[in-house]
Amino acid sequence: MSPVPLYVLTLACPNRPGIVAAISQTLFAQGGNITEAQQFDDALTQRFFMRIVFTLLSADATPASLQTAITPVARAFAMEWRLTDISRPPRTLLLVSKFDHCLVDLLYRWRIGELAIDPVGIVANHPAETYAHIDFGSIPFRHLPVTKETKPQQEAHILDLAATTGAELVVLARYMQVLSSNMAAALSGRCINIHHSFLPGFKGARPYHQAFAHGVKLIGATAHYVTDDLDEGPIIEQDVERISHADTPDDLIRKGRDIERRVLARAVRYHIERRTILNGNKTIVFLP
Amino acid sequence: MSPVPLYVLTLACPNRPGIVAAISQTLFAQGGNITEAQQFDDALTQRFFMRIVFTLLSADATPASLQTAITPVARAFAMEWRLTDISRPPRTLLLVSKFDHCLVDLLYRWRIGELAIDPVGIVANHPAETYAHIDFGSIPFRHLPVTKETKPQQEAHILDLAATTGAELVVLARYMQVLSSNMAAALSGRCINIHHSFLPGFKGARPYHQAFAHGVKLIGATAHYVTDDLDEGPIIEQDVERISHADTPDDLIRKGRDIERRVLARAVRYHIERRTILNGNKTIVFLP
Amino acid sequence: MSPVPLYVLTLACPNRPGIVAAISQTLFAQGGNITEAQQFDDALTQRFFMRIVFTLLSADATPASLQTAITPVARAFAMEWRLTDISRPPRTLLLVSKFDHCLVDLLYRWRIGELAIDPVGIVANHPAETYAHIDFGSIPFRHLPVTKETKPQQEAHILDLAATTGAELVVLARYMQVLSSNMAAALSGRCINIHHSFLPGFKGARPYHQAFAHGVKLIGATAHYVTDDLDEGPIIEQDVERISHADTPDDLIRKGRDIERRVLARAVRYHIERRTILNGNKTIVFLP
């Protein structure tokens, strides 16, 4: 039995009066019962952003009839919009390198029903033995090693896999490879990375060693949408933890694992609940 | 010159479809431009809560015409509602005892324009000399000492002051007197207290000493609406700070002052921006 | 090859001058090189507590010779003391009920070398199938169901297991059974529990539901040594996370899992690094 559909309408358009009235009227006419609604007026760009969660009370209404009803309103207000049934977990491809703490964490949250993803594949640039202690269940695992020379082919392989599995979300769960511009563009808006620093501090390699050398008193992690600008994609979530002068780089790496796990898990949750809307180089996150 | 009015409509009613559509349609028809809107469906009680911020684009619309327009909709949905122009700072009475850190903090935030209150009086159960270093400017100061015997008269005095000054908000800024049930009732919904513990832990007297004796690793403070149930009123805001075994009760009191200041200031801000709606013994806080 | 021994001397005694000098002199004479030292004077009880980490530079010194050297000094100052080689992971028994997030977390930290325990057994009051997705490796698993009637026998079974495995530490990783006074006493000082509330708030059953009903704005978890006073044992570590009016009890349970995991993992780490010393109903924690 399918779960009851739970729709999220996200939209962005130039700000002018009447948007909320028009949209809520339209959904009401379709038998929609709004259970959550959040909006944001960007004073800088004069753009308006909204997220509306609703169920359908009428058996007649369907996603198709909703699309038909929303389209003229959307056109009238020049909206970019997207309608998602979040009761259906999105097909998700997970990429990982040697360190598997984020992968293990996401899979655990998925298994106990906390994170509503549908894992359609795990891709690693390390062999299966590296992950011997993880129960992948029926999720297909692919070892796709990568060198400087084979990178184009390897990326093509991953994109192909994303296409054939119909992946709607790609999570770089400590996948320690810089994506090419092509690949970043191909996954635009549906690829989340976790960077192990409080960006914009300590971009690039070995951020915990950088933090150690700098003598900061807090370290952090950042989950962001992947763009072709390395470590500069729109930030979804960040968090930090206190460190002291006595913490070695290894202590920072250890404390960092805890931050990375929770920051990535939160970012994925926000994405699949469609709480995020891109706004230029920033991310609007309608928190619960 | 008056500031441009900024209206907040807060409402609560039994949940059923069409509320958002009806209200947003009504405000739109009055020339209202919605700049913020948040809602909450309480699944437990089947009640719906909403906060809508809007400006008026039409010069014809007035608070009175808004009231007229909203009234039939409100009646149709059985709403409790309140319309506030938050561009006008609420008249605020500040009560204080010996420790003045919260009072000093609130006055500073007011003076630099951070906290939009209109202080109409300061009432203390300690004499003016206690606060010799504070610049009260033109805010009337009243010393109203209190003993067990004079409590009814003293409270009557304060209520009288609240009435004559038209106080819309009363802040107990570390006012270390338990209000009588009568007084609590008289100020219901417009009186905020700061309690120096992470409630419901350590109610009553000397909470930092209780926390010390208990060996907790974090201490906190709680801002809540005052009801006749001591330290049990609906919580608006809480925060904590880490302590260690080496912290003495005096250290806790010192660290606590920092927590109390920011928790009370946030609670007052949430209240005057009408982000709070009472929901039984709880407070809905629509955070920015 | 064995790791290089790393000794921790913890001690408690009446405070008087000369303790640090006497102890550091003694360790120096034995070829000890102190790498960490922390102390605490409890002004309330006039007791002195110290933790000293040291390596042995001399091949002649042994744990036995250290004991011999320390004994007269300890006697002179009436010290309670303990010498531990923390390079050897303590034998640890893990108890779990239905919810396995803390167990999974501890095992992961152990497997990647983050948490230096030696898991000698896992005891559950649910059958093995409940944990089908967890790789227990060679750690013996025992299903010991418990009812009101069989509790004495079940506890005897666990204590027997603790004895035969030589368990030095017992972790209640969300083991949802109240230990009898007998069992609590038998494991005194070496049994850590995680309670899913910010104690002393919300003791007893269903703390997240209590927190929800109370309308608090932060929820927490508490790791403590087990005593026969339920949920009142000396607190080792606590942490909190922010919640909102929109969070359901299920949301609190979900957010709570993250808090419980990190609080329990930290508490176990502090214990096995001998950073904790009991001080009446409180725990001294010498943080790194």
Place this chain on the structure above:
Amino acid sequence: MSPVPLYVLTLACPNRPGIVAAISQTLFAQGGNITEAQQFDDALTQRFFMRIVFTLLSADATPASLQTAITPVARAFAMEWRLTDISRPPRTLLLVSKFDHCLVDLLYRWRIGELAIDPVGIVANHPAETYAHIDFGSIPFRHLPVTKETKPQQEAHILDLAATTGAELVVLARYMQVLSSNMAAALSGRCINIHHSFLPGFKGARPYHQAFAHGVKLIGATAHYVTDDLDEGPIIEQDVERISHADTPDDLIRKGRDIERRVLARAVRYHIERRTILNGNKTIVFLP
């Protein structure tokens, strides 16, 4: 009546066995009763750092006799060391520009006895009227305006003031002028600045606007010792607060004031309690 002296000995030297034994023996022989002691072995540089707090039980011992007793030990271990009686508040010069929240905060903490400084002067590059609401009491106020042209003279004036008042500590309490290399050098190790960003992110001007443009989810503040490398001096303390996409730069500035106040106050406290020791471009902070 003078307070009872409370001595802090801080030292740094090449790490080798016997340091703790030698120092504690020496202090014990002088009638010293150690009440706190913390140490740090820097594995990277092989240097050893220690902070020892002690009182003198013998009436014969004096700072001079202590100096005499410590000197040969210090020489034997090639120590850099400093003996401070922290019962005497250090003479402190406070520098401020237009925004006075940190100044007001420090003065409040000083007035209620929370922060043991002896304010010997307030220097501002804005006129006295700017601070009309602050009660400076008997603390001399100097208005020393500064332009690009008069900077050398203005700085000379400040250094002169520091010399004549015997200032042991200079606090840049949101003093929005970059110190010259000369002045930074002259105040080396005794000048604390608060920067309104989580360094190393957002150095230089208008950090909250930078943070806003970048779309970070947390903002912070950093207190550091001043060196001639702008915003790169050894970090003493940092903290952060959560922000959202809806926060404007003005909201960030407002939230930032709270962070700046507590971070600067903590850093000054750590300094005057001699909890800080410089270690290259980093600061060791022995937290309580």
